[in-house]
Amino acid sequence: MDTHQRLEALIRGERLALARAITLVESRKAEDRKAATELMIGVDKHLQSIPHQNTGNQLPARWTMAITGPPGVGKSTFIDQLGRQLIDRGHRVAVLAVDPSSARSGGSILGDKTRMQVLSTRDEAFIRPSPSGVTHGGTNSATKEAIDLCLAAGYDTVLVETVGVGQNEIAVSDLVDWTLLLLMGRSGDDLQGIKRGIVEAADMVLVNKADGEGYEPALETQRYYQSALSLFPPHSLPGWKVPCLAISAVQEVGWDSFWSAFEELQALPRLADWVHHKRTDQRVFNFYRRLNQALLEHWSSSHSKSAYADLESALRSGQLSPAQAVSESLLAWGFEDSGEKGL
Ligand SMILES: Nc1nc2c(ncn2[C@@H]2O[C@H](COP(=O)(O)OP(=O)(O)OP(=O)(O)O)[C@@H](O)[C@H]2O)c(=O)[nH]1
Numbered sequence: 230m231d232t233h234q235r236l237e238a239l240i241r242g243e244r245l246a247l248a249r250a251i252t253l254v255e256s257r258k259a260e261d262r263k264a265a266t267e268l269m270i271g272v273d274k275h276l277q278s279i280p281h282q283n284t285g286n287q288l289p290a291r292w293t294m295a296i297t298g299p300p301g302v303g304k305s306t307f308i309d310q311l312g313r314q315l316i317d318r319g320h321r322v323a324v325l326a327v328d329p330s331s332a333r334s335g336g337s338i339l340g341d342k343t344r345m346q347v348l349s350t351r352d353e354a355f356i357r358p359s360p361s362g363v364t365h366g367g368t369n370s371a372t373k374e375a376i377d378l379c380l381a382a383g384y385d386t387v388l389v390e391t392v393g394v395g396q397n398e399i400a401v402s403d404l405v406d407w408t409l410l411l412l413m414g415r416s417g418d419d420l421q422g423i424k425r426g427i428v429e430a431a432d433m434v435l436v437n438k439a440d441g442e443g444y445e446p447a448l449e450t451q452r453y454y455q456s457a458l459s460l461f462p463p464h465s466l467p468g469w470k471v472p473c474l475a476i477s478a479v480q481e482v483g484w485d486s487f488w489s490a491f492e493e494l495q496a497l498p499r500l501a502d503w504v505h506h507k508r509t510d511q512r513v514f515n516f517y518r519r520l521n522q523a524l525l526e527h528w529s530s531s532h533s534k535s536a537y538a539d540l541e542s543a544l545r546s547g548q549l550s551p552a553q554a555v556s557e558s559l560l561a562w563g564f565e566d567s568g569e570k571g572l
């Protein structure tokens with residue numbers, strides 16, 4: 230299949246074409262890289278050609294959202310419920326589960342599909358667990374490409390599930406329009422090991438499992454975060470105050486407030502502008518990210534492992550400083566040594 234056929238099938242919304250395209254962009258094989266690049270050029274052209282319909286008080290025609298939070302907090306269950314409600318509101322929903330813990334549990338595909346039991350049976354939904362190649366950021370190097378492929382295939386809402394535990398987790402918010410942080414109720418006011426940066430990167434915070442015995446602890450945690458959030462710097466979208474709501478992914482608790490918050494968001498006069506700027510910045514960010522990746526790949530394919538080993542042992546023994554090692558690497562690469570600062 231050539232690029233043109235791949236792109237046509239993708240844009241027609243063929244599920245198999247989408248699944249294969251994601252596999253292609255995730256592939257590390259040299260021959261696939263070329264085909265993937267060609268495909269992504271076509272996908273970008275296609276996405277750029279779709280007019281922005283975000284006039285008036287509504288979310289943009291296409292909306293991408295990260296659902297992030299500690300392991301076991303209920304992300305998949307929440308997405309199952311949210312996805313169902315989005316479909317009922319006329320959306321087509323793609324879910325990318327970039328989830329290291331599903332890799333840990335072994336049967337990631339089954340694992341996450343069973344937790345998204347309802348969604349996985351709906352024609353309007355596409356679910357893609359992708360446990361392989363997960364970087365420390367919880368996203369894998371092809372997450373952005375996979376998001377764009379889903380959009381090109383006609384899914385107007387793309388939800389990315391990722392575990393938010395490390396500092397690098399902030400990275401996922403650079404790939405999407407909106408970041409939703411899911412927490413759960415705990416007695417006491419500990420931060421659940423959540424770093425401040427992760428909370429700062431959230432556009433909305435939900436305290437899940439606000440049902441049964443979890444109800445009171447959820448409210449307590451909600452109050453705690455509400456007051457913590459009020460001390461944060463203002464959100465970059467004028468008029469938006471990051472809400473913290475208690476919710477249950479399995480019961481009818483908190484969903485009215487959740488949808489009201491979205492209505493409030495949609496009514497903000499600067500929303501369309503804000504999204505536009507964010508996406509424009511992300512295009513530039515994505516260029517640097519890909520360039521970094523390409524340079525590293527190029528470096529490791531064109532240099533033997535032993536060259537690395539030599540550099541590493543020289544670093545370990547103190548013979549070379551990290552700055553010297555960078556200079557030597559650049560020289561070996563054919564760049565003039567302009568000093569580390571030059572790059
Ligand atoms: N009581 C209650 N249980 C919930 C709720 N949401 C999820 N659970 C349960 O919590 C457990 C973990 O839910 P998941 O949806 O798999 O959580 P997750 O955050 O996706 O987990 P990982 O992907 O492993 O990080 C499951 O047993 C769910 O049934 C909720 O709102 N209330």
Ligand SMILES: [Mg+2]
Nearest residue numbers: 304305328390
């Ligand atoms: Mg999950």
